[in-house]
Amino acid sequence: MSSIPRPTVAVAFHSGYGHTAVMAEAVARGAADAGAEVLTIAVDTVTDEQWAQLDAADAIIFGAPTYMGTASAAFHAFAEQSSKRWYTQAWAGKIAAGFTNSGAKNGDKSSTLGYFFTMAAQHGMHWISLGLQPGWASTTGQEDDLNRLGYFVGAGAQTPVDAGPDAVHKSDIATAESLGARVARETAFFLAGRAALAV
Ligand SMILES: Cc1cc2nc3c(=O)[nH]c(=O)nc-3n(C[C@H](O)[C@H](O)[C@H](O)COP(=O)(O)O)c2cc1C
Numbered sequence: 001m002s003s004i005p006r007p008t009v010a011v012a013f014h015s016g017y018g019h020t021a022v023m024a025e026a027v028a029r030g031a032a033d034a035g036a037e038v039l040t041i042a043v044d045t046v047t048d049e050q051w052a053q054l055d056a057a058d059a060i061i062f063g064a065p066t067y068m069g070t071a072s073a074a075f076h077a078f079a080e081q082s083s084k085r086w087y088t089q090a091w092a093g094k095i096a097a098g099f100t101n102s103g104a105k106n107g108d109k110s111s112t113l114g115y116f117f118t119m120a121a122q123h124g125m126h127w128i129s130l131g132l133q134p135g136w137a138s139t140t141g142q143e144d145d146l147n148r149l150g151y152f153v154g155a156g157a158q159t160p161v162d163a164g165p166d167a168v169h170k171s172d173i174a175t176a177e178s179l180g181a182r183v184a185r186e187t188a189f190f191l192a193g194r195a196a197l198a199v
Contacts, residue, residue: 020100093124130182
């Protein structure tokens, strides 16, 4: 509908070996299919122009592999660089969400998602959860269920450590697409509300 503002969603991610990049592409695809203008930014090579794009985005979705029970060091470096934005609360009021991938089924991915949530809160951003019921969690559940790993805070994926990026599970890809679509929709609601209240 033309009266609903078109949100700009940035996907800011790191991927050491390509697995999390597959998720980032899926998140971006989901957001674009839901009507958002989407930017995908690899945070380990982020440029000044891309920092400006992040500053202008309505939503930022953070993504990184889980390394040693938290986001990868490259993502942490980006997070530390973002403290320049924190000083002025330049990202306050933006929408945020997150996703991660690990080698073990669990692999302490919740720590990574919790880290993204904390980072977003420090920036004064509004966190959007995954918004899916857990899949593969009943006697009739299947491994191919959406949200097969049962996360609530964000999207989680698991890929065998000895397999390439083409082995990222199709359920995890669909779950990542769902997160992107949800962020695009919720951001549009947010923008429409702001426009209606003229704030
Ligand atoms: C330095 C390092 C630390 C890792 N730590 C964990 C971990 O804590 N938990 C886990 O399940 N997998 C861990 N893994 C496996 C990665 O999360 C997994 O291979 C993932 O698919 C890598 O994603 P990427 O290709 O986007 O870098 C680790 C891998 C590396 C290289």
